[in-house]
Amino acid sequence: MRGSYNTRQKRELLSFLQERSMQHFSVDEVVFELRDRGEKIGRSTVYRYLEQLAEQGSVRKYPGVEGVTQYQHVEDTDRCDDHFHMMCSRCGNLLHVDCSLMRSMTEHLMACHGFKLDPRETILIGLCAKCRAVDGEEADHVADCHEGCHHSL
Secondary structure (H helix, E strand, C coil), X not given: CCCCCCCHHHHHHHHHHHHCCCCCECHXXXXXXXXXXXXXXXXXXXXXXXXXXHHHCCEEEEECHHHCEEEEECCCCCHHHCCEEEEECCCXXXXXXXXXXXXXXXXXXXXXXCCXXXXXXXXXXXXXXXXXXXXXXCCCCCCCCCCCEEEEX
């Protein structure tokens, strides 16, 4: 079966992603980083491996800023199944949001509208606090804004 081989390049790619599990990368960024480490690997090889890992569930694939697909390693494949994501339209940072308000909204959509929202496929797009601060906007998120709200980069 093609694609099931565990090559050195595939191991290097997976190791790179695991070391940076909370970060996301485009194919070109992965190629650049791996080449910077001394790994000789082509763009099409990286793309093929990332797509295989995404199919297997160990890598998440997101539509990134300016339409460039982003990939992120997922330690626990179920971890991203029950929370939402927010992406900054300027810097591309992806925030994982585990918030009781979002869970309530999901329950409401199902109970009142018969619509089952898939958190794995739902990304809210906007501006993160850092990018808003660059624009001179106040960073108005405070730790106690909502007791049931947890998020991370």
